[in-house]
Amino acid sequence: MASATNSPSVKPAGRLNAPSLRQRIVLSCTLLLLVIVLAQSVAAWLTLEQMEEDLIDQILDQQIEYSISLSQRSTEFAPPNTPDMQLYRIGIGETAPEVPTRLAALPIGNHEMHDNGRELHIAVRQDNGHRFILAYDVGEHETRLRTLGFGMLISAFALSAVFLLIILFLSKQLTAHLDQLARQVEHRTGDEQFALPGMDREILAVAQALDRYAEQHQRSLDRERNFTADISHELRTPLTSIRTDAELLSALPELCEAARKRALGIIGTVDRVNRLTSSLLLLAREIKPALLEDVRLAQALREAWPLLLAQHGRTATLDIQAPETVVVRCDPSLLALILRNLLENALRHDATGMIDCRLEGSRLIVADHGPGFLEDDLARLFEVGQRGKSLTGHGLGLAIVQHVCMASGWKLTAMNGATCGAEIHIDFGETLTSP
Numbered sequence: 564m565a566s567a568t569n570s571p572s573v574k575p576a577g578r579l580n581a582p583s584l585r586q587r588i589v590l591s592c593t594l595l596l597l598v599i600v601l602a603q604s605v606a607a608w609l610t611l612e613q614m615e616e617d618l619i620d621q622i623l624d625q626q627i628e629y630s631i632s633l634s635q636r637s638t639e640f641a642p643p644n645t646p647d648m649q650l651y652r653i654g655i656g657e658t659a660p661e662v663p664t665r666l667a668a669l670p671i672g673n674h675e676m677h678d679n680g681r682e683l684h685i686a687v688r689q690d691n692g693h694r695f696i697l698a699y700d701v702g703e704h705e706t707r708l709r710t711l712g713f714g715m716l717i718s719a720f721a722l723s724a725v726f727l728l729i730i731l732f733l734s735k736q737l738t739a740h741l742d743q744l745a746r747q748v749e750h751r752t753g754d755e756q757f758a759l760p761g762m763d764r765e766i767l768a769v770a771q772a773l774d775r776y777a778e779q780h781q782r783s784l785d786r787e788r789n790f791t792a793d794i795s796h797e798l799r800t801p802l803t804s805i806r807t808d809a810e811l812l813s814a815l816p817e818l819c820e821a822a823r824k825r826a827l828g829i830i831g832t833v834d835r836v837n838r839l840t841s842s843l844l845l846l847a848r849e850i851k852p853a854l855l856e857d858v859r860l861a862q863a864l865r866e867a868w869p870l871l872l873a874q875h876g877r878t879a880t881l882d883i884q885a886p887e888t889v890v891v892r893c894d895p896s897l898l899a900l901i902l903r904n905l906l907e908n909a910l911r912h913d914a915t916g917m918i919d920c921r922l923e924g925s926r927l928i929v930a931d932h933g934p935g936f937l938e939d940d941l942a943r944l945f946e947v948g949q950r951g952k953s954l955t956g957h958g959l960g961l962a963i964v965q966h967v968c969m970a971s972g973w974k975l976t977a978m979n980g981a982t983c984g985a986e987i988h989i990d991f992g993e994t995l996t997s998p
Contacts, residue, residue, distance in 0.1 A: 584741070588734045593727045600719040608712045615704050620673055623686040627697040631690045647703065651696040655689075666696050740766040748773065754781075795840045802840075806833040850970040852894035860927065860995070861885045863895075864920055867903045871910055879910055884921035892994045897967050904960040905929045905987055912985070925995045930986040935979040961987075 626643055630650055642650040651662045659667070665676065666685060674685040682705060686697045740762050747757050757777070758770040806829075812818065813826035861883050868881045891898060909918045912933040919930040964987075968975040974990040 585734045585738045588737070589727065589730050592730045592734075593723060596726050596730075597719070597723045600722055604715045604719045608708075608715060611711060612708060615708055619684050619699065619701055619704060623673060623684055623697060623699055626699075627686045627688050627695055630697065631688060631695055634693070634695075635691065643697070647700045649698045651698075653694045653696070655692050655694065662696065666698060669696070737763075744770055744773075751777075798840050799837070802833050802836055806830055809833065850897070850967055852897060852971055854894065855892055856895050857890040857892055857996075858895050858898055859887065860889050860891050860922070861887050863891075863898055863902055864906070867899060867906055871903065871907050875907075875910060877910075877916075879913065879916040879918060881906070882917060882919045882921075884919070885927070886922070886997060889922060889995065889997045891991050892996070893971060893991075897971060901964045901967050901989070904964050905989075908960050908987075909933075909985075925991050925993075927989045927991065928986050929989075930980055930984055932984045935983060935985045936977065964989075 626648060627650075630643065634652065642648075651659065651666065653659045653662060653667065663678075665678075669685060669687050671687050671689055674687065676683045676685060682701050684699045684701050686695075686699075688695045688697075743759075744757060744762075744766060747755065751757075756770075757773040758767055762770060809826045809829040813823050813830070818826070864881065864883050864885070872879065906918065906920075906929065909929055909931040913931040914934070915932040917932055919928070921928050921930075965975055968989060972994070973992065974988075976988045976990075978986055978988070980986050
């Protein structure tokens with residue numbers, strides 16, 4: 564069977580994996596907002612931390628100055644009335660066992676120290692022959708600062724979530740016309756305009772460009788179809804005359820046998836040119852199924868087979884493995900066309916004289932026992948002019964089958980058989996039923 568590849572159905576390039584414009588807008592805006600909010604939160608937290616440090620130093624200074632003033636007015640030692648502060652008074656040159664060594668060795672000034680997981684702020688002063696050491700456990704300040712930081716972080720993420728929803732809504736509004744335009748392009752069947760009232764200026768420019776392109780493309784198609792139709796018409800008249808003359812010439816009784824064979828050869832050549840012209844004309848047209856009927860698949864296969872055997876002048880067997888009750892809802896002329904082309908293709912490349920046609924589910928499989936497909940040819944399935952290993956034929960048969968299948972909503976695929984030969988599969992889908 565002629566080499567072929569799978570159906571060249573047009574798929575949106577990377578449609579499932581392509582990045583979404585809406586997603587990129589949402590992600591970019593959300594990340595930018597999150598960075599801004601987090602930066603502001605960090606700046607605010609650092610500012611609060613510095614203010615807290617200044618407050619702690621202020622409390623230490625005020626408390627130790629107050630304690631020193633009390634000691635100046637009274638000989639009794641008066642420590643701060645709070646569990647977070649511990650005041651020590653040591654005479655110059657004296658030692659006090661109750662004062663931790665690390666505290667006693669600190670110079671005059673304010674200090675920070677960590678002791679058993681606690682952060683201590685320490686103020687050291689000297690007055691009237693005594694050293695005053697005030698240790699302040701700032702755990703309460705640290706707890707308040709951590710709570711505030713955690714609250715700011717939660718607020719930042721909550722604010723980002725709110726803005727995410729807002730950006731999602733706005734991006735959906737911004738890309739709504741793009742989605743609408745994409746649906747128009749995908750489902751356009753007639754001369755509908757892509758540009759519609761109410762579109763944004765940028766989307767309208769794209770839609771108008773698509774309208775201009777569609778118009779140019781349609782004009783190009785019309786020129787090609789008119790040219791093909793004119794050529795076909797111009798060729799048919801002289802070809803008909805040539806065939807008629809050749810038939811009359813072959814019927815002359817006084818004609819020698821060699822001349823009669825030459826006349827019959829001319830008739831066969833004219834018939835091949837006519838089929839080629841009809842194929843080109845069919846490919847140039849936009850096929851649409853006309854009158855839909857229920858056609859018995861097995862009967863249609865049997866009716867197409869004898870004509871092919873007579874045309875090719877050979878004997879072969881068609882093995883049909885399909886129930887007689889199976890019908891296809893279709894245009895009978897289009898179904899007959901694709902069955903004829905598939906059977907002819909199989910017959911041309913078969914090596915055993917046996918062509919198999921079997922029905923598996925909704926798929927009709929036409930298989931031969933020839934050399935099968937080349938791997939390189941499988942990349943160019945059903946292209947116009949594709950003939951694979953064989954140099955016979957004009958390379959339009961399978962292209963026409965693909966053309967008709969696409970117009971009828973059927974799926975066409977090809978592969979090599981499990982043991983030998985090649986297979987063409989037509990999935991009729993819901994158009995195939997078994998009453």
